[in-house]
Amino acid sequence: MDYFEQIDDYILEKLPALEKRAFTQALGKDLELQKEVEFRKELLRGMAQVETEVIKHRLQAAISAAGIQAEPAFAPRKLKQKWWAVAASILLLCSIGIWGLWPKASFDQEATFQQYFQPKPYFNQERTPNISQTHSLTDSLQNWYQQQQYTKIINRLTRLPNASKNLDQTYLEAIVLIKTQQNEAAHQALESLIYNSGIRYTAEAKWVKSLLYLREGSFSAARKLLLDLKQNHTSHHKKEVQELLDIL
Structure with missing residues (x-):
């Protein structure tokens, strides 16, 4: 079985119990699989952070456009990531198929x-x-x-x-x-x-x-x-x- 194809479902807790046990056993023995799992986890965490910063940046822009003076304590942090880094992350996600984790449209x-x-x-x-x-x-x-x-x-x-x-x-x-x-x-x-x-x-x-x-x-x-x-x-x-x- 190719456990590398199950990494995304493993991280997102979507593997059935039987397959999760088999994956966990393989993970304990395969150093390359361990490295790939950690890499995918870091990638997902990074993209989540980027998404949060983008939302904050847009919120700040909307507040400014409305002429509302935000309290300093609640003002969104400056977007730290450079846009080239965001673009690189998106390209990397596409290259490993992370976008394929979710369906094209929501459905029941x-x-x-x-x-x-x-x-x-x-x-x-x-x-x-x-x-x-x-x-x-x-x-x-x-x-x-x-x-x-x-x-x-x-x-x-x-x-x-x-x-x-x-x-x-x-x-x-x-x-x-x-x-x-x-x-x-x-x-x-x-x-x-x-x-x-x-x-x-x-x-x-x-x-x-x-x-x-x-x-x-x-x-x-x-x-x-x-x-x-x-x-x-x-x-x-x-x-x-x-x-x-x-x-x-």
């Missing part, structure tokens, strides 16, 4: 997630050993899903050894975990599909994972998966992928 993350999160679990008709023909596991899962009895689905699937779960069941588990706000476990299930399902569920798992990142506010992680879907996968979500990329 939850509403956008709900708009695009329209999963369609596939319930195969294979019978599971030790389950009667009239009450197969597949039939039970399908009935519970239609009745929105998600807790029953989770309890039943978590009792199955991972080796005995088929891909459809793992996908269903991920979907239900998302619906019940168990995001960390959902990320794990989706990762399993991405790396172990061949081509059957890879694109779909990446699509759902990108939506989950968007819901959590991890915009750079969402954008990375969406770009991967656009460039490397044949997906029936092509139109939706482009729409989200335009938003982000």
